[in-house]
Amino acid sequence: MATASGPASPTAYDDAIVRLFFIATVTWALVGMLVGVFIALELAWWPANLGIAQLTFGRLRPLHTNAVVFAFCGNICFTGIYYSMQRLLKTRMWSDTLSRLHFWGWQLIIVSAALTLPFGLTQTHEYAELIWPIDWAITLVWVIFAINFFGTIAIRKVDHLYVAIWFYMSFVITIAVLHIVNNIQIPATLTRSYPVFGGLTDALVQWWYGHNAVAFFLTTPFLGLMYYFLPRAVEKPVYSYRLSIIHFWSLVFLYIWAGPHHLLYSAVPEWAQTLGMVFSIMLIAPSWGGMINGLLTLRGAWDRVRTDPILKFMVVAVSFYGMATFEGPLLSIRAVNGLGHFTNWIIGHVHSGALGWNGMLSFAILYWLFPRLFGRPLLKPEWVTTHFWIATTGIVLYTVSMWAGGLTEGLFWRAIDPTSGQLRYPVWAYVVEKLAPFYWMRLAGGTLFLSGVVLMAVNFIISARAARAMTPATGDALPARA
Amino acid sequence: MANEHKDGFHRRIIEAKGGAMAVLTVIAISIGGLVEIVPMFSAKLGPEHLAGVTPLTPLEVAGRDIYIREGCVTCHSQMIRPTRSEMLRYGEWTRAGEYEYDHPFLLGSRRIGPDLQRVGGKYPDAWHYQHMRDPRSTSPGSIMPTYPWLYGARVDPDEVAATVRTLRKVGVPYSDEVIAGIPQQLRAEGGEIVTSLKAGGFTAEPDEEIIALISYLQRLGKDGTAAIKAGATKASLP
Numbered sequence: 001m002a003t004a005s006g007p008a009s010p011t012a013y014d015d016a017i018v019r020l021f022f023i024a025t026v027t028w029a030l031v032g033m034l035v036g037v038f039i040a041l042e043l044a045w046w047p048a049n050l051g052i053a054q055l056t057f058g059r060l061r062p063l064h065t066n067a068v069v070f071a072f073c074g075n076i077c078f079t080g081i082y083y084s085m086q087r088l089l090k091t092r093m094w095s096d097t098l099s100r101l102h103f104w105g106w107q108l109i110i111v112s113a114a115l116t117l118p119f120g121l122t123q124t125h126e127y128a129e130l131i132w133p134i135d136w137a138i139t140l141v142w143v144i145f146a147i148n149f150f151g152t153i154a155i156r157k158v159d160h161l162y163v164a165i166w167f168y169m170s171f172v173i174t175i176a177v178l179h180i181v182n183n184i185q186i187p188a189t190l191t192r193s194y195p196v197f198g199g200l201t202d203a204l205v206q207w208w209y210g211h212n213a214v215a216f217f218l219t220t221p222f223l224g225l226m227y228y229f230l231p232r233a234v235e236k237p238v239y240s241y242r243l244s245i246i247h248f249w250s251l252v253f254l255y256i257w258a259g260p261h262h263l264l265y266s267a268v269p270e271w272a273q274t275l276g277m278v279f280s281i282m283l284i285a286p287s288w289g290g291m292i293n294g295l296l297t298l299r300g301a302w303d304r305v306r307t308d309p310i311l312k313f314m315v316v317a318v319s320f321y322g323m324a325t326f327e328g329p330l331l332s333i334r335a336v337n338g339l340g341h342f343t344n345w346i347i348g349h350v351h352s353g354a355l356g357w358n359g360m361l362s363f364a365i366l367y368w369l370f371p372r373l374f375g376r377p378l379l380k381p382e383w384v385t386t387h388f389w390i391a392t393t394g395i396v397l398y399t400v401s402m403w404a405g406g407l408t409e410g411l412f413w414r415a416i417d418p419t420s421g422q423l424r425y426p427v428w429a430y431v432v433e434k435l436a437p438f439y440w441m442r443l444a445g446g447t448l449f450l451s452g453v454v455l456m457a458v459n460f461i462i463s464a465r466a467a468r469a470m471t472p473a474t475g476d477a478l479p480a481r482a
Numbered sequence: 483m484a485n486e487h488k489d490g491f492h493r494r495i496i497e498a499k500g501g502a503m504a505v506l507t508v509i510a511i512s513i514g515g516l517v518e519i520v521p522m523f524s525a526k527l528g529p530e531h532l533a534g535v536t537p538l539t540p541l542e543v544a545g546r547d548i549y550i551r552e553g554c555v556t557c558h559s560q561m562i563r564p565t566r567s568e569m570l571r572y573g574e575w576t577r578a579g580e581y582e583y584d585h586p587f588l589l590g591s592r593r594i595g596p597d598l599q600r601v602g603g604k605y606p607d608a609w610h611y612q613h614m615r616d617p618r619s620t621s622p623g624s625i626m627p628t629y630p631w632l633y634g635a636r637v638d639p640d641e642v643a644a645t646v647r648t649l650r651k652v653g654v655p656y657s658d659e660v661i662a663g664i665p666q667q668l669r670a671e672g673g674e675i676v677t678s679l680k681a682g683g684f685t686a687e688p689d690e691e692i693i694a695l696i697s698y699l700q701r702l703g704k705d706g707t708a709a710i711k712a713g714a715t716k717a718s719l720p
Contacts, residue, residue: 047627057594057627058556058557122551122553123586124550159498173507174511195585195586196653198583202584204518204522245497256513257518265564338563342592423570428621432624433623
């Protein structure tokens with residue numbers, strides 16, 4: 001790695017900010033997934049909201065998605081970016097003040113989301129539910145982050161920008177563009193606003209945003225993290241530099257077109273739907289370019305996957321990335337979408353990405369960073385392997401139940417009695433009742449996955465509290481210990 | 483890694499320059515969005531207009547705000563696909579023009595409950611009144627929560643006026659008369675539903691939130707269905 005040489009002292013890096021983002025990541029992982037488990041319970045057992053308006057599924061589902069995407073995944077991205085970019089560019093962040101404004105601003109935004117969404121204050125656009133004053137705060141905090149990000153690039157002490165930095169850059173730029181365009185709203189009151197775009201134009205803009213929030217919040221920054229932390233954990237250089245160039249440019253170019261696959265069979269103009277479908281299918285190539293580059297970085301080190309739980313997490317994460325980015329294009333084919341759209345299959349699909357790819361990669365990074373950031377080894381290294389198996393079992397239960405439940409719904413809804421030519425299952429609740437076992441199984445899977453995070457958090461806390469006498473963290477000088 | 487490819491074109495020209503990378507990234511991510519979104523504003527390439535679709539009334543607007551607040555869209559779609567099974571279950575597939583005044587759009591992405599695009603007029607007001615209080619009384623096996631807080635809570639005419647004025651700003655054609663008459667209009671519309679509920683054996687006040695929600699639900703799909711029947715759009719698919 002580029003970081004292996006050079007004069008900069010590791011102590012010059014600002015690791016205090018990385019520790020803050022690290023703690024925030026673990027905290028919001030617990031909160032976001034707990035809300036997820038709770039709303040999963042509500043589908044299995046409807047009285048779970050206890051008659052309280054603020055706890056209904058309709059109000060809490062956006063809180064779950066926002067907490068997991070922007071709070072958990074957002075904070076792990078910032079953790080990894082602040083850690084790796086200082087080392088890749090051999091410089092401290094451009095401004096410590098901006099780093100702190102970014103951190104506290106972002107956490108304040110998350111808290112304000114938790115204080116508004118349960119009270120029904122929402123714009124309804126998926127993953128862009130937050131009301132307009134919070135949208136303005138997000139814009140401000142993002143500009144602060146961007147200035148610090150590009151400022152750090154400007155004062156870098158190495159000429160070359162490593163591939164991870166390109167992916168981070170696409171994250172910083174594209175999220176700004178998406179956020180601003182999808183939130184052009186006219187306020188009616190302090191808490192309500194209405195978008196300037198209406199009808200299907202609004203729908204198309206929203207899914208251009210929604211799909212690319214997945215692309216540029218849950219994919220490109222995570223690929224950047226993979227490109228930094230996977231080679232560090234394997235202690236081998238990335239497999240192919242050329243492949244990383246090709247798949248970077250094709251990924252960022254193609255992804256933007258894929259949004260309309262969320263609106264197949266709607267009244268959105270046919271040409272837009274077809275473009276969305278075609279570009280979604282093409283996305284397999286650059287996505288698998290990233291997966292292949294990640295997996296082949298392990299060449300000659302596969303034996304270590306057996307013993308090193310961090311590598312286990314990473315291999316499963318990259319594999320789930322490959323599976324989810326195969327399933328996505330598959331679901332974008334009109335005929336397949338006709339079966340899967342509106343069903344639990346989609347929920348299974350997003351969770352194979354969110355739990356498998358984002359979750360597992362985040363856990364690997366957190367475990368790898370802990371001894372380096374906090375200057376002490378994990379007290380219970382064997383728990384890391386336990387966490388890995390709990391999480392993997394949880395994902396399998398989750399995705400399998402949602403695939404089966406989704407196919408059940410899709411097939412029952414469309415079944416036609418060949419003799420009468422009428423719907424075979426005209427009573428909606430009949431299909432709902434068939435889904436109950438799948439909802440319970442999903443709840444079990446989600447609970448297992450959350451339990452793994454609890455185990456990780458406990459491990460971090462007891463490890464940080466033990467061995468207080470050890471020297472404080474100084475970054476790279478410390479040995480890796482899982 | 484990087485250093486092994488010292489003299490590559492990319493290394494010298496692009497990836498060594500933060501500014502160039504940023505500019506090229508902006509270009510790469512802009513093309514797809516521009517190609518897909520800009521034509522939506524053209525009359526020829528964008529969504530078709532549907533004659534006969536008119537903006538919601540003030541009480542329906544109030545109901546729609548409640549629909550948004552409660553997150554109904556997380557479980558109910560408003561989009562009937564042009565397939566045989568969908569049309570048997572829900573009615574005519576949804577035309578683009580039916581959404582024209584929808585700010586924001588409420589197509590939804592998940593059907594935990596059924597589609598509501600054409601639920602307007604499907605059931606009497608009293609059915610909805612009972613359904614929102616106890617979904618299982620009208621739909622056995624439903625997993626929908628109960629919404630007792632909609633009963634008794636009041637619609638604030640000033641809030642409705644703020645919404646209608648803002649909707650006008652974003653292009654929904656409300657006249658000055660409509661905006662000036664919002665309080666009276668709310669009472670009149672609410673009164674009609676209260677009367678129909680009385681016939682069903684329920685007593686309610688015209689400014690309760692449940693009344694506004696019922697008025698919105700009863701409007702859903704009505705303009706579109708009428709326009710399609712009148713031949714204002716393409717014929718139904720086979």
